[in-house]
Amino acid sequence: MINENDLLLLSLLRQGVPFVNRPFDAIGEQMGLDGADVILQIERMRKEGYLSAIRPIWDHRFFGYQGAWAAMKFSEQSLEQKLEIIGQHPGVIYMAQRDHEVNGWFYITAPGGHDLEAHVRILEKKTEAEKTLFLPIQRILKGAGEMRVFAGGVPEQVNQTAGSIKRTGETKLTLQEIRLIRLLQEDFLLTDEPFRRMAETLAIPESAMLHLLQGLFQKGYLKRIGISGGSKPDSQQNRFLVVWQIPEEKINFCAERFADFPSVISAGLRPAAPEFPYTVYTTVESKELETLELLILKIADKIGHWPNRVILTVREFRKTAIRYFPRELDAWWARWKTLADPAFI
Incomplete structure (x- = not known):
C-alpha cells in the first residue's frame, strides 16, 4: 500500500x-x-x-527526429524470422504481429536528415516482403504523436510531419552533449553520486558534466531527469487500433467528434493504399473486445457509419523507447544503402 x-x-x-x-x-x-x-x-x-524508471524527460521537438508506422506481409512460418531482420535496424522501437493480411507491423525512427521511406524499402528488400504499407502520419487529429508516446510519459502532440522546430544557432548540440545524451539514455544509477560516475565515463570533471546537463536544459532538449508516471492504476485498460475509411471532406468533422470520446486516445490521418483504403487510425481504450464494439457503434453514431476495422495485436516482439543518436544507425545505413532506390538517396 x-x-x-x-x-x-x-x-x-x-x-x-x-x-x-x-x-x-x-x-x-x-x-x-x-x-x-x-x-x-x-x-x-x-x-x-x-x-517508473528514473530517466531523462526530453522535449522531443528539438531533436528533429521522425517516425512512421510500416507493415509488411509475411507467411505465418517466416514472420518471426523476418521481424528479427527488421529489428536489426537501430531505429525500430516497436514490432508486433497483427491480425491482418499484412501481419508484421513496426514503428521506425530516424534523424531528420534521413528518408524514412528509404529505410523501409531497404527492409522490404532484405525481408523479401510480399506486400508493404508505409504509413507516416500526415496529420494529427487528436491526442499524442507516437514519437512522444513511445518515449514514455504523458502524451503530448508532436509535429511528425515537419520533423523538427526551428531554433537558433546557439541551440545546436556539441559533440560532447551528444555523448552525454547517449549516456543519459542508459539506466540512471541509483547511487550516492550518479553524476560523478557519468563524468568518469565521459572522462571529464564532474563540474563539467553538471555544466553540460545545465546546457541541455537551457537549450530546451532536456526538461528534467525524473519520472513521468504516477501511482499504480486500479484497473488495466487495453488499447486497440481501429482504422476508418472516411472521405477527405469529412475529416475535420470527424476530428471534432473524436474529442467527445475520452476513450479515443489518439487519432491520425495516414495514406491509403489500394489494398488498404483506411486513412484514419484511432487508438481506443477498452477493457475488452465486446465493450470496444459497443463503443465503436457510439462513435459511428456521431461521426457517421463509415467502414471501419479493428486490427488486433496478436503478440508484441519489441516495445522500447526512442534512442537518440545511436552509433549503430550510421553503420547500418552505410552497409545497406545500396539496396535503396536511387531516388531516395
Whole structure:
C-alpha cells in the first residue's frame, strides 16, 4: 500500500532530480531522510510497481527526429524470422504481429536528415516482403504523436510531419552533449553520486558534466531527469487500433467528434493504399473486445457509419523507447544503402 511518504517522493521525482553532486541527499532533505534511505525507497517502490524508471524527460521537438508506422506481409512460418531482420535496424522501437493480411507491423525512427521511406524499402528488400504499407502520419487529429508516446510519459502532440522546430544557432548540440545524451539514455544509477560516475565515463570533471546537463536544459532538449508516471492504476485498460475509411471532406468533422470520446486516445490521418483504403487510425481504450464494439457503434453514431476495422495485436516482439543518436544507425545505413532506390538517396 502506498503511503504519504511515497506520495511525497513521487511528487519530488516528478519535479526532477537536482543537478548536484549528491542528488538523493538533496531529495532526502525535503523528506527528512538521508540519501541512502531515499534510494532504498525508490528501489522498493519500483518493485511494487508504484514508480517508473528514473530517466531523462526530453522535449522531443528539438531533436528533429521522425517516425512512421510500416507493415509488411509475411507467411505465418517466416514472420518471426523476418521481424528479427527488421529489428536489426537501430531505429525500430516497436514490432508486433497483427491480425491482418499484412501481419508484421513496426514503428521506425530516424534523424531528420534521413528518408524514412528509404529505410523501409531497404527492409522490404532484405525481408523479401510480399506486400508493404508505409504509413507516416500526415496529420494529427487528436491526442499524442507516437514519437512522444513511445518515449514514455504523458502524451503530448508532436509535429511528425515537419520533423523538427526551428531554433537558433546557439541551440545546436556539441559533440560532447551528444555523448552525454547517449549516456543519459542508459539506466540512471541509483547511487550516492550518479553524476560523478557519468563524468568518469565521459572522462571529464564532474563540474563539467553538471555544466553540460545545465546546457541541455537551457537549450530546451532536456526538461528534467525524473519520472513521468504516477501511482499504480486500479484497473488495466487495453488499447486497440481501429482504422476508418472516411472521405477527405469529412475529416475535420470527424476530428471534432473524436474529442467527445475520452476513450479515443489518439487519432491520425495516414495514406491509403489500394489494398488498404483506411486513412484514419484511432487508438481506443477498452477493457475488452465486446465493450470496444459497443463503443465503436457510439462513435459511428456521431461521426457517421463509415467502414471501419479493428486490427488486433496478436503478440508484441519489441516495445522500447526512442534512442537518440545511436552509433549503430550510421553503420547500418552505410552497409545497406545500396539496396535503396536511387531516388531516395
